[in-house]
Amino acid sequence: MNAEIRRAGLDALFRPGSIAVIGASDDPRKIGGRPIRYMLEAKSAVKVYPVNPTRSQVQGLTAYPTAAAIPDQVDQAIIAVPARQAEAAVADACAAGVRSIVMFSAGFAEAGDEGAAAQTRIMKMIRDAGARMIGPNAMGSFNTVDRVFSTFSTAMDRGTPAVGRVGMVSQSGAVGSYLQNLVISRGMAISKFVATGNEADVQAAECLEWMAQDPDTDVLMLYMEGCRNGPALIGALRTARRMKKPVIVFKAGRTEAGQTVAASHTGALAGSVQVFDAVLREAGVYSCQTLTEMVDVTYACAQGxxxxxxxxxxxxxxxxxxxxxxxxxxxxxxxxxxxxxxxxxxxxxxxxxxxxxxxxxxxxxxxxxxxxxxxxxxxxxxxxxxxxxxxxxxxxxxxxxxxxxxxxxxxxxxxxxxxxxxxxxxxxxxxxxxxxxxxxxxxxxxxxxxxxxxxxxxxxxxxxxRPLVTPQIEALAPVVLTSSPDEARSKELLAAAGLHFAQERVAANADEAAAAAEAMGYPVVLKVLSPQIAHKSEVGGVALNLADATAVRAAFDRVVSNAAAAAPAADIRGVTVAQMIRGGTQTIIGAHRDPTFGPVVMFGLGGIYTEVLKDTVLRTAPVTHEAALEMIRSIRAFAILDGARGQEKADLDAIAGAIVRVSQFIAAQGPEVESVEINPFIALPEGGVGVDALIQVKA
The missing domain is CATH 3.40.50.261 (Succinyl-CoA synthetase domains)
Known part of the structure; x- marks a missing residue:
């Protein structure tokens, strides 16, 4: 579906000129009666066509047996029928030539395999017709400016809402309705609202982007439980920033248990909490911890x-x-x-x-x-x-x-x-x-x-x-790998991308190791070389501060034997012999491919402190040099790099340059490269060098 059709479908969702209500009820309290009642009470100029084969009139309006029987063009169809009738209702709406569908009906992907199969069939019909859909299992949408109320939200029972400047997107209908009441009770008014339900088609990010470009909306609220399309969300948040519209976000599912509940509730997998936080922080939105805070911050922005x-x-x-x-x-x-x-x-x-x-x-x-x-x-x-x-x-x-x-x-x-x-x-x-x-x-x-x-x-x-900067991906050729390389090969690939590493050589036996050490000068470090052993110190595969050939030979036998005992199935290719770097601060620079948001780069203290302190920061990749410096300064232990208690200050530009190059490397790779890690990257007063490197390829 091209961008023009997608946009037209969203226009028809929020600004339809005519609406068919399939499953229309004469009872204004029922789900199929509420949107009709709301638009009648609001004296909406939108043409409303009730569709009910058993009635000639619904709430005083002429009713039709099918949407296809309506003699006029219909922009939108609201489907308020039981799940077993929904496929026929969608077929009828598509036959009527609607451009958007709001499906209240529940019992689809959120209800199990049978419902998911029905949802797939429905989406095929809609895509073939070139239409868009909110739902299934959606509370719908409304537009106070044009008096369009394609929703059954009980928040409307307090009367037709006033025209406002706050746009609201919610993945939960119940939370969305609750937020409506909180916002209205706080003295604010809403311009546009949508609750997206299962997001079989239209997702929250698309609605947010549409509202970000809406001239009637100044402030945006987003309640999210999960995200299937990370790049679309990033794009929507960047659009809001470009349009200078504040975005206030509440992300539910911040714990492992919370993520499980969110997935079962919406049919969507919640993404990594840390990555989600990084995306929101990078986009310049305000991330809330409570609904009260969300409403308070929106209120503080809503006056303009x-x-x-x-x-x-x-x-x-x-x-x-x-x-x-x-x-x-x-x-x-x-x-x-x-x-x-x-x-x-x-x-x-x-x-x-x-x-x-x-x-x-x-x-x-x-x-x-x-x-x-x-x-x-x-x-x-x-x-x-x-x-x-x-x-x-x-x-x-x-x-x-x-x-x-x-x-x-x-x-x-x-x-x-x-x-x-x-x-x-x-x-x-x-x-x-x-x-x-x-x-x-x-x-x-x-x-x-x-x-x-x-x-x-x-x-x-x-x-x-602040200016909105779009980092450019450097023209790096993606590497071709069918399996994860060993440390030496990983360093070779990363060095080609501009990363600096301590001088080292590969040795297949003890004599080669001693010769390599003699050639580069003492002291040296030996590490076992195997693509299957990522954390060498954990298997006794590292020997430090070796001062002569005798120590090197003994260390070779020891680290190889230790590794073979700990990982008998590993392909052990010998060792790497590297210069022993003295001084500096150990940091970690890594990157991985998040399943939702794509390439992400990480920085923090390295070595054993990575797991112990967990003092790391994430950004989507690639990053600019300025963004990399911001990452460095944002870790809690930045004072260590900045010369705390008389220590030498680290070369921040050298660290930032390495972060940029790692971010460029991961962004240039195909999906088979899952992660990259330099741990430690030793930050020195002048420059910095990588000591260990790892590239992981999808199995």
Whole structure:
């Protein structure tokens, strides 16, 4: 199916001019009756054609025995029939020439082999017809701008939703409906919504990309349980970034047990958690841990005003709130630059007990005159620019007189500081909350949640300002391998791609090993050479710091014997004799081919610390030199490479260059090359060298 047809199908999904409801019900509470009721209540301009062979009318509309019998062009078909009738319904929709299908019907791939076979047959009909489908087992979609409600979501029972600017994509109908209510209850409105169900055809990533290009949508929410097409998701997230639209993601299935549940729920395999996290981080989205956080961060972005930087001013009437807000700011990575002593002195002229340079605690002195509180805020914001400000006003929002006094000064503050994102942390009534939001303020009750949401909005704002870089794959010729090579051959292949390794020679016997050591100079390292033995130290196959020929000969016999005893089926080809590299820091540079997202590169501390500390970072491959430097600086133990406690600083550019070359190598290979690893890569004050290398080929 070409890109034009795929796009047209998505247009017909979100913006159809006419809809046939196959399985239409006269009962507006039933699944087949709800979309009709929703569009009638919304006074939608979309033409709705109920399809029900047993009725002449459905909810006051003329009904048709089949979709093919409808005399007009039909853009979309909603299928709300039992699974046993679904194939006939799809055939009818295709005969009517629809471009998109929304299938509520369940009992397909999520229900077992028989259902999966039926789903396959349905998809063949749809593809042959050049149409697109959401589902099966989908809650459907809606578009508030054009009043299209192809859904049975019970969130609609609260009435026709207002037109908004938030786009929402969910792989779960129940979670999606729940999120709708959370978003609406938070005072936001939705532009487009879709719950994708089994994703037999249209997947969440495609919907996200469509919404990223939708002029009626400014902020995107994505709830995911799994991903079948990693490159499509990466492409959608890059499109959103290019369009400067914040993306807030909740990825369920973050543990092994959670991934198993997610797979059984959606019929999709959840990808590696670490790789998924890396993809989201690299794309510049905000990844949430809870649905509450997801809604809070979306709310902080939905006004259309994002912080210009990651600085925060806190003005509070409570010292305790100042402490907990400071903790939250430090944990979230948002700065609290102090105001000047002169500004604090000005505040203290009116509020003598006020303390702190940021947070500024006005204490309870303002209870009798709330105008003093806003004057303190005004002085803080005039002192220096801030990206955001949190104003903790305690219970003032429940007091009508306080709100009367505060409304004018709050309006003036908003006008004077149009670029600053202002948030009021206050207990309030729904009426006063709406008034505060209309003034251009965010409203929170929990100060910690407020700080975290402001920090997230600041990070998403920073992402919008960073240029979007597309790494180019170097023109490396893919290697041709039918089996995993041994260490020597692996190094040879990687050296051809520009990686540097310690000088070494292959020796088939003890005499050759001694001669090689004499030629290159002592001390040397011996390692058993076998394509079947990846971790040589674990089988006693490594000998270090050998200072003479006698030691080399003895070491040869020892490491070969150890390896043969530990792995009797291994093809042992002798040893490698290499220079003993002194000093430096052991790191690991690796890459593998993720089944969902493709080539991924890894960096971290190497040697025995790789497994013990698990201090590694991942990125999709290939990476740029700048991205590689960012990887290096992001590990927890970066201080070791940066000269902590008097150690020599490592050559970061040399490490980054090696990361780039490994990423280019894996990206250039075919699917048969599963992984590449240099462990350790010794980072030196000048340059760096690989000591061990491994290339794994798919069996």
């Amino acid at each position: 005003r994002l912080p210009v930087d990651k600085t925060l001013a806190i003005v509070t009437v409570s010292g305790g709130v100042g402490v907990m807000s400071t903790d939250a700011a430090m944990e979230a990575g948002i700065a609290l630059p102090p105001v000047s002593e002169a500004t604090l002195a000005e505040i203290q002229k009116e509020l003598p007990l006020a303390v702190g340079l940021n947070p500024v605690d006005t204490t309870a002195q303002t209870v009798g005159d709330r105008a003093m509180l806003t004057r303190a805020v005004e002085r803080v914001l005039r002192d220096r620019p801030f990206g955001s400000a949190m104003l903790f006003f305690a219970n003032a929002g429940r007091n009508a007189r306080d709100m009367e006094i505060l409304s004018g000064p709050l309006r003036a503050l908003r006008a004077e500081f149009p670029e600053t994102q202002l948030a009021l942390c206050v207990q309030t009534t729904p009426e006063f909350r709406s008034q505060i939001e209309e003034l251009g303020y965010l409203v929170f009750e929990d100060p910690v949640f407020c700080v975290k949401a402001l920090a997230a909005a600041a990070e998403l704002s920073a992402v919008r300002r």
